[in-house]
Amino acid sequence: MKSFDFHINGKKESFEVDPEEPLLYILRDEFQLSGAKFGCGLQQCGACMVLVDGESLPTCLSPCENFEGKTIETIEGLQKDNNLHAVQKAFVELQAAQCGYCLNGMVISAVALLRNNQNPSEEEIKDALNQVICRCGTHSRFIKAVKRASNPK
Amino acid sequence: MENFKLPKTGRRSFLKSTGQLLIGFNLFPLAFCNQKENEASASMYSGIPERPHLGKDIIDSWIRLDADGHVTVLTGKQELGQGIRTALMQIAAEELDVSFDICHIINGDTGQTPNEGYTAGSNSVEGSGSAIRQAAAEAKYFLIQEASRKLEVSIEQLNVKDGIITGPKGEKISYWQLLEGKFLEGEITGEAPIKSPETHNIVGKSFQRAEIMDMVLGKPHFVHDLRFPGMLHARVIHPPTYGAKLRAFDTDTISQMTGVEKVIIDGSFIAVVAKREYQAIKAWKKAQEIAEWDIQKIKINQTEIFADMERNSNSPQEIEKHPNIKSAISKSPKTLKSTYQKPYTMHGSTGPGCALAKWDAQNLTVWSPTQGVYPLQNTLSNLFDLEKEKIRCIGMPGSGCYGHNSADDVSAEAALIAKHLPETHIRLQWMRENEHKWEPYGSAMQISLEAGLNDSGKITSWQTKIWSDTHSTRPNGKAGHYISARHLENPFEFQKGGFSGGSYRNASPLYKIPERELLLYNYDGPLRTSALRGLGAYGNIFALESFMDELAALADVDPFEFRINNLDNGRAIAVIKTLREKCNWEKRDKSGQVGYGLAFAQYKNSAAYFAVLAEIEMIEGNEKFKLKNLTSVIDAGQCINPDGLKNQTEGGMIQSASWTILEAVQYDENGITSKDWNSYPIMRTKDVPDIEVHIINRPEEKPLGAGEAAQGPVAAAIVNSLSSLLGKRVYELPLRKYFDT
Numbered sequence: 001m002k003s004f005d006f007h008i009n010g011k012k013e014s015f016e017v018d019p020e021e022p023l024l025y026i027l028r029d030e031f032q033l034s035g036a037k038f039g040c041g042l043q044q045c046g047a048c049m050v051l052v053d054g055e056s057l058p059t060c061l062s063p064c065e066n067f068e069g070k071t072i073e074t075i076e077g078l079q080k081d082n083n084l085h086a087v088q089k090a091f092v093e094l095q096a097a098q099c100g101y102c103l104n105g106m107v108i109s110a111v112a113l114l115r116n117n118q119n120p121s122e123e124e125i126k127d128a129l130n131q132v133i134c135r136c137g138t139h140s141r142f143i144k145a146v147k148r149a150s151n152p153k
Numbered sequence: 154m155e156n157f158k159l160p161k162t163g164r165r166s167f168l169k170s171t172g173q174l175l176i177g178f179n180l181f182p183l184a185f186c187n188q189k190e191n192e193a194s195a196s197m198y199s200g201i202p203e204r205p206h207l208g209k210d211i212i213d214s215w216i217r218l219d220a221d222g223h224v225t226v227l228t229g230k231q232e233l234g235q236g237i238r239t240a241l242m243q244i245a246a247e248e249l250d251v252s253f254d255i256c257h258i259i260n261g262d263t264g265q266t267p268n269e270g271y272t273a274g275s276n277s278v279e280g281s282g283s284a285i286r287q288a289a290a291e292a293k294y295f296l297i298q299e300a301s302r303k304l305e306v307s308i309e310q311l312n313v314k315d316g317i318i319t320g321p322k323g324e325k326i327s328y329w330q331l332l333e334g335k336f337l338e339g340e341i342t343g344e345a346p347i348k349s350p351e352t353h354n355i356v357g358k359s360f361q362r363a364e365i366m367d368m369v370l371g372k373p374h375f376v377h378d379l380r381f382p383g384m385l386h387a388r389v390i391h392p393p394t395y396g397a398k399l400r401a402f403d404t405d406t407i408s409q410m411t412g413v414e415k416v417i418i419d420g421s422f423i424a425v426v427a428k429r430e431y432q433a434i435k436a437w438k439k440a441q442e443i444a445e446w447d448i449q450k451i452k453i454n455q456t457e458i459f460a461d462m463e464r465n466s467n468s469p470q471e472i473e474k475h476p477n478i479k480s481a482i483s484k485s486p487k488t489l490k491s492t493y494q495k496p497y498t499m500h501g502s503t504g505p506g507c508a509l510a511k512w513d514a515q516n517l518t519v520w521s522p523t524q525g526v527y528p529l530q531n532t533l534s535n536l537f538d539l540e541k542e543k544i545r546c547i548g549m550p551g552s553g554c555y556g557h558n559s560a561d562d563v564s565a566e567a568a569l570i571a572k573h574l575p576e577t578h579i580r581l582q583w584m585r586e587n588e589h590k591w592e593p594y595g596s597a598m599q600i601s602l603e604a605g606l607n608d609s610g611k612i613t614s615w616q617t618k619i620w621s622d623t624h625s626t627r628p629n630g631k632a633g634h635y636i637s638a639r640h641l642e643n644p645f646e647f648q649k650g651g652f653s654g655g656s657y658r659n660a661s662p663l664y665k666i667p668e669r670e671l672l673l674y675n676y677d678g679p680l681r682t683s684a685l686r687g688l689g690a691y692g693n694i695f696a697l698e699s700f701m702d703e704l705a706a707l708a709d710v711d712p713f714e715f716r717i718n719n720l721d722n723g724r725a726i727a728v729i730k731t732l733r734e735k736c737n738w739e740k741r742d743k744s745g746q747v748g749y750g751l752a753f754a755q756y757k758n759s760a761a762y763f764a765v766l767a768e769i770e771m772i773e774g775n776e777k778f779k780l781k782n783l784t785s786v787i788d789a790g791q792c793i794n795p796d797g798l799k800n801q802t803e804g805g806m807i808q809s810a811s812w813t814i815l816e817a818v819q820y821d822e823n824g825i826t827s828k829d830w831n832s833y834p835i836m837r838t839k840d841v842p843d844i845e846v847h848i849i850n851r852p853e854e855k856p857l858g859a860g861e862a863a864q865g866p867v868a869a870a871i872v873n874s875l876s877s878l879l880g881k882r883v884y885e886l887p888l889r890k891y892f893d894t
Binding site: 018025032033037039075076095127132137140 | 233234235236359361362364365366368369370371372373374375377378380411429430431432434500501502503504505550551552553555582584585796797800801803804805806807808810811829830831835836837838839841843844
């Protein structure tokens with residue numbers, strides 16, 4: 001067991017844990033941040049993604065010690081002063097969800113994309129969302145939502 | 154009242170008493186209950202007093218009006234991502250004449266809601282929707298009569314808007330004032346007038362699903378997100394193959410691991426329970442390594458499956474009989490015969506199965522993503538030999554299931570584990586390989602079609618032969634249908650029971666064909682199978698609509714024209730004609746670089762009408778193809794929520810494209826080898842085509858089930874499109890080798 005300081009959604013959170021425990025379980029069980037989901041535990045599906053220093057990364061496998069000192073943002077931290085992030089807003093406006101289990105991965109990937117590229121092409125959007133598995137077939141709405149978020153009306 | 158560990162939402166004050174009874178399982182205070190909290194006008198919704206429903210004939214079993222100006226709808230159906238919560242609230246709001254914003258809904262819970270069986274077969278709007286519409290109409294009728302008495306004016310002089318009844322002199326009284334918080338225990342008489350569709354202003358409009366806002370904010374929503382104080386995490390270790398028996402297991406090795414609270418061995422059922430989720434996962438991994446099994450090999454391998462079907466099926470069931478169909482076909486001027494095959498396919502839910510269970514004395518509570526809380530209660534009653542009244546099943550949203558996936562198995566296993574740890578909430582979640590290897594798949598199928606054509610392009614005769622394993626092994630009261638119940642020391646026997654009608658769903662052509670025969674060869678195959686979205690309709694429509702294209706070519710008639718010529722169903726013809734118009738059929742690219750494929754079906758020959766055109770492009774220089782576009786037209790009768798219908802249809806189209814192009818469960822004699830997303834790839838964003846859905850809304854018709862309408866036609870449309878580009882027919886799914894994936 002070891003004590004870690006995590007910087008999550010603008011706050012410093014300390015927690016004592018087995019250093020090899022993946023971050024996902026700590027987010028969900030200790031900090032009640034259940035937006036990131038367990039999908040495969042193999043870094044294949046993207047359900048568990050968070051922003052780590054601005055980059056979208058899976059949290060289901062990599063030991064939590066790898067995240068110490070990094071800036072972690074989860075889907076719960078995207079809303080600022082009660083204002084939805086442009087990606088969140090577009091997902092709601094376009095009703096881009098069915099069961100919604102993959103939504104965390106889609107939203108986090110889209111936010112990471114738009115931070116680096118404010119006007120992505122359709123191909124770039126598809127690339128950015130490709131790592132996230134969606135079984136309901138909501139992809140075409142996700143793509144439209146990211147387009148709308150990049151060019152808000 | 155449980156003292157739940159609440160998510161940090163700062164809204165604990167919502168858990169309050171109404172003065173009648175404590176509010177029950179308000180699981181995620183408000184995150185789960187669709188609050189419209191920013192509206193100052195409506196008082197905060199605090200749920201409704203929990204009480205068992207009193208029978209389907211009582212208004213109150215479907216609709217409750219509280220004293221604070223809210224309406225709560227109760228349904229036995231589950232939200233599976235299809236948007237049923239929103240659609241049912243729209244129906245209730247419309248019929249009651251109240252604002253949609255004050256409506257709330259509770260899904261399946263044996264402690265509260267009516268028994269509506271399974272949420273399956275695209276039946277929810279037709280079934281639950283019509284019950285709720287009736288109950289809402291009765292509630293309004295009752296309230297208007299009450300108002301008429303109170304205001305001393307006749308019913309005809311009263312108007313209702315937003316739950317406020319207004320008399321001729323402007324006197325007003327609201328539903329809530331009339332009820333004063335009392336239950337509406339009146340019976341549903343069937344006498345209340347139902348609103349005529351032209352007066353609708355809520356039904357037929359696109360309303361947003363409130364839970365999508367919760368999801369983008371990352372609020373707890375799924376059964377996976379439930380947390381209780383003192384809750385323990387469990388994992389199960391399934392055998393390596395069906396029928397394998399546990400030979401040896403060193404329990405001490407696992408018990409000594411950090412955080413492990415319990416190791417359960419019951420016959421060949423193994424489970425580990427730990428304080429932290431990751432500790433349970435570590436124990437699961439170790440347990441997998443040390444368990445020793447006597448393996449039962451899978452006898453029929455993938456390459457032999459279709460030959461084995463023909464060798465080892467029962468003599469056929471004659472679904473549609475004909476004295477001598479072969480002779481009828483051979484008399485036709487033109488004849489054709491083709492055989493089609495589809496492999497085993499997976500539900501492949503994004504989130505693995507998860508359920509919670511707790512035993513208190515002799516009472517069991519299960520929080521489950523099941524499609525049917527009452528069938529679950531029934532089957533758990535069989536598993537534990539316990540009266541149903543002592544089992545409460547609370548339906549919770551899971552990851553999309555698309556049929557009978559792991560949801561029931563994981564619920565039963567959670568209850569089995571929790572029995573060893575009374576008074577403790579047990580949260581069981583499957584690992585990815587549990588899900589991939591142990592869910593019941595959609596059966597492999599072979600379909601052989603033969604038909605005769607006359608000289609004017611009309612189909613004269615048609616024979617269908619289907620080989621398939623069952624498409625339904627739902628555990629409706631029989632514990633042997635739970636995979637782990639078969640592995641216990643005292644096992645429950647699995648009885649497959651009668652092969653259901655699912656195998657020949659949509660096999661009978663809707664086309665007008667005078668002479669026809671339909672034979673079903675039931676096959677007991679090597680893999681576990683059950684209901685997957687559309688059941689046999691996927692394979693049957695793939696075959697039927699592929700064959701229609703072949704027949705159109707044989708008749709030398711345009712594929713749109715050929716189908717229209719052989720139909721006498723006006724709504725079927727309308728979707729096909731509308732599609733022809735929407736996709737500019739006459740102006741299509743005829744260069745040979747683009748392939749087009751049409752397909753049509755009315756789901757179950759009784760639900761939604763659906764026609765689709767697939768467009769495939771050749772990728773320059775690599776002889777592979779890319780699915781470029783899918784355009785469809787759907788007629789689901791009266792459309793409740795157009796955007797919801799589109800969303801579900803788009804999803805069905807993309808999912809079916811994935812099945813068709815990419816998917817086949819892989820296995821060898823030592824078990825299933827499709828154990829994750831690398832070994833069972835599905836369609837990802839890069840390969841998703843452009844999708845267009847057009848709706849033909851028929852407000853005057855009854856709403857028709859739409860959730861599975863796209864599955865079969867999309868497969869055939871893609872195959873037809875690919876075949877037109879290849880210049881030869883393709884008969885086997887999936888189409889992976891042709892596509893650039």
